[in-house]
Amino acid sequence: xxxxxxxxxxxxxxxxxxxxxxxxxxxxxxxxxxxxxxxxxxxxxxxxxxxxxxxxxxxxxxxxxxxxxxxxxxxxxxxxxxxxxxxxxxxxxxxxxxxxxxxxxxxxxxxxxxxxxxxxxxxxxxxxxxxxxxxxxxxxxxxxxxxxxxxxxxxxxxxxxxxxxxxxxxxxxxxxxxxxxxxxxxxxxxxxxxxxxxxxxxxxxxxxxxxxxxxxxxxxxxxxxxxxxxxxxxxxxxxxxxxxxxxxxxxxxxxxxxxxxxxxxxxxxxxxxxxxxxxxxxxxxxxxxxxxxxxxxxxxxxxxxxxxxxxxxxxxxxxxxxxxxxxxxxxxxxxxxxxxxxxxxxxxxxxxxxxxxxxxxxxxxxxxxxxxxxxxxxxxxxxxxxxxxxxxxxxxxxxxxxxxxxxxxxxxxxxxxxxxxxxxxxxxxxxxxxx
Numbered sequence: 001x002x003x004x005x006x007x008x009x010x011x012x013x014x015x016x017x018x019x020x021x022x023x024x025x026x027x028x029x030x031x032x033x034x035x036x037x038x039x040x041x042x043x044x045x046x047x048x049x050x051x052x053x054x055x056x057x058x059x060x061x062x063x064x065x066x067x068x069x070x071x072x073x074x075x076x077x078x079x080x081x082x083x084x085x086x087x088x089x090x091x092x093x094x095x096x097x098x099x100x101x102x103x104x105x106x107x108x109x110x111x112x113x114x115x116x117x118x119x120x121x122x123x124x125x126x127x128x129x130x131x132x133x134x135x136x137x138x139x140x141x142x143x144x145x146x147x148x149x150x151x152x153x154x155x156x157x158x159x160x161x162x163x164x165x166x167x168x169x170x171x172x173x174x175x176x177x178x179x180x181x182x183x184x185x186x187x188x189x190x191x192x193x194x195x196x197x198x199x200x201x202x203x204x205x206x207x208x209x210x211x212x213x214x215x216x217x218x219x220x221x222x223x224x225x226x227x228x229x230x231x232x233x234x235x236x237x238x239x240x241x242x243x244x245x246x247x248x249x250x251x252x253x254x255x256x257x258x259x260x261x262x263x264x265x266x267x268x269x270x271x272x273x274x275x276x277x278x279x280x281x282x283x284x285x286x287x288x289x290x291x292x293x294x295x296x297x298x299x300x301x302x303x304x305x306x307x308x309x310x311x312x313x314x315x316x317x318x319x320x321x322x323x324x325x326x327x328x329x330x331x332x333x334x335x336x337x338x339x340x341x342x343x344x345x346x347x348x349x350x351x352x353x354x355x356x357x358x359x360x361x362x363x364x365x366x367x368x369x370x371x372x373x374x375x376x377x378x379x380x381x382x383x384x385x386x387x388x389x390x391x392x393x394x395x396x397x398x399x400x401x402x403x404x405x406x407x408x409x410x411x412x413x414x415x416x417x418x419x420x421x422x423x424x425x426x427x428x429x430x431x432x433x434x435x
Contacts, residue, residue: 013141013142013144016141017138017141017142018138018141020135020138020394021393021394022043022390022394025043025378025388025390025394026043026044028382028388029041029043029382029388032382037386038386039382039386039387039388040386040387040388040411040415040416040418040419040422041388041410041411042387042388042389042390042406042407042408042410042411042419043388043389043390043405043407044407044409044410045182045255045260045346045347045407045409046260046407046409046410047258047260047346047409047410048409048410048411048412049258050412051316051409051410051411051412052258052313052316052409053258054257054258054259054262055257055299055305055306055309056305057295057298057299057302057305057306058253058257058259058262058295058296058298058299059295060295060298061294061295061297061298061299062262062291062292062294062295064294065290065291065294065295066291070290070291070294071290071291072290073287073290074105074287074288074289074290074293075287076278076281076282076287077103077104077105077106077278077281077282077287078103078104078105078106078266078287078288078293079105079290079293079294079297080100081297082103082105082266082293082296082297082300083100083101083103083105083266084100085296085297085300085301086098086100086103086105086251086266086268086300087099087100087103088300088301089300090268092303093225094235094237094238095238096235096237096238098268099271101271101274102268102269102270102271102274103266103267103268103274104266104267104268104269104274104277104278104281105264105265105266105287105288105293106265106266106267106281106286106287106288107263107264107265107286107287107288107289108252108254108260108263108264108265108288109220109222109250109251109252109254109265109267110135110265111265111281111284111286112250112252112265112266112267112277113135113139113218113220113250114139114142115276115277115280115281115284115286116174116216116218116248116250116267116269116273116277117139117140117142117143117145117174117218118143118277118280119273119276119277119280120173120174120216120248120273120276121140121143121145121173121174122143122173123143123144123145124144124145124146125143125145125146125173125174126145126146126147126148126168126171126172126173126174127140127145127146127147127148127172127173127174127175127176128148128150128165128168128172128174128175128176129148129149129150129175129176129177130149130150130151130152130158130159130160130164130177131149131150131151131152131395131396131397131399132152132158132181132183132184132392132395132396132397132400132403133149133176133178133181133182133395133396134178134182134183134395136176136396137149137396145173145174148168148172149396150164150165151397151399152164153399153400154340154349154351154400154403156192157181157184157186157187157188157189157340157343158181158184158186158349159177159179159181159186159188159189159192160196161192162192162195162196162199165196165199166199169199169200169203169215170203172215173213173215173216174215174216174217174218175196175200175215175216175217175218176217176218176220177193177196177217177218177219177220178219178220178221178222179193179219179220179221179223179224179233179234179344180221180223180224180226180227180233180343180344180345181344181345182223182345182347182395182405183347183349183390183392183395183405184340184347184349184403184405185321185340185342185343185344185345185346185347185348185349185405186340186343186344186349187227187229187231187233187234187343187344188234189231189234190232190234190239193234193235193236193239194234194239194240196217197217197236197239197240197242197243198240200215200217200243200246201240201242201243201246203215204245204246214245214246215246216246216247216248216273217236217243217246217247217248218248218250219235219236219247219248219249219250220250221233221235221249221250221251222250222251222252222254222255222265223255223256223344223345223346224251224256224344225255225256225310226255226256226310226313226314226317226344226345226346227314227343227344228314228317228318228321228342228343228344228345229341229342229343229344231343231344233344235247235249244270245270246270247269247270248267248268248269248270248273249267249268249269250265250267251265251266251267251268252264252265252266253296253299255345255346256310256313257299257309257313258313258409262288262289262292262295262296263288263289263292264288264292264293264296265288317342317345317346317408317409318342319413320346320408320411320413320416321342321346321347321348321408322342323413323416323417323420324339324348324350324406324408324416324420325339325340325341325342325348327420327423327424328350330424331424331427331428334428335354335427335428335430336351336352336353336354336402337350337351337352337353337354337427338350338351339351346407346408346409347405347406347407347408348405348406348408349403349404349405350389350403350404350405350406351402351403351404352377352402352404352427353402354371354377354380354402354427354430355371355372355373355374355376355377355401355402356371356372356432356433357370357371357430357431357432357433358370358371358430358431358433359429359430359431360429360431369384370433371430373401374391374392374393374401374402374404375391375393377391377402377404378390378391378404380426381423381426384422384425384426384429385419385422385423385425385426386419386422387419387422387423389404389405389406390404390405390407391403391404391405392404392405
């Protein structure tokens, strides 16, 4: 039977939907590891539980819930006590009043992102986001949305300026921001967010008077508690209380508490959007497991334990990111290499302008390696240094071909130090191509 004929039975959406470039790289790394190769994997936005165990209070409460037989279905939008705990967290830490009725709990942040797109986007609607960004292109593709990618660069910490967004204000349906940003590990500046929010509010006042559909801001702040530098985290409603009618928050415990596999996400949205997201997720069946929700209640209600853990995990992330930053800064004295200062999340933006470099090879040139593209650089580091990184092109930023994401959640300090030394050896083996 022909695969092509079977494939003809796919829906148009499924047929055109692309897989993740990051997962392709991850598959290559897994194959090398399975073959016995030692690889320092800086590609995955995940945590090694040996290096980053979850908080004790979270673990103990989950165990107690399992021992107590708490294994049946939870409410599809989350346990009431968890939605109340999220409301208290936002009031205490962000100064935002949140009605627990409009908190949605589900199995991680991805279902929240998808349900937000599904709730507000009709085919042809315009979705605007900056590149690099994570997965917005795929969600927009599933909805047949019209996509506008704003090309941003290191001079703006990889965030869009108001003048880039302004031409799309009149006809955009959804504007997407993520801060701290995956992949860059940078934070949006409060003054930049304030300008964007004011423009969204002003545009929505015009639309309301004209009886046009509103413009929403999807604000993914899954990393906000992993703020590592001197830049304060900013959020839409905290910046401009008028945004409460237009801001859709995506959040959870996955990143700040190294709990990626527990799949506890929570979102906050204006009532009609929240209700629509709940209906969508109810049909998908994406609710978070009851024991994990019970554990998260215990965690979020214990500010002392939560804050203590955050001090520890921030220090661990900061130490590793600083190691990369210092090594790249040192290499930058001799090669076109640099890194942005660590600001948040578990990522560092590293520029490796090594296209146009090559190794010497043997005396007759045999074995020479020439780098011409970002994927050549990525492959060279994998082959020569045993280190896996992700080019920004995997995040839609083909305009920033020399930038790479390095993620530190899955490595020990010792492993990272050894990997950075191997990177230095590999880079110093390179010479500019003659002519």
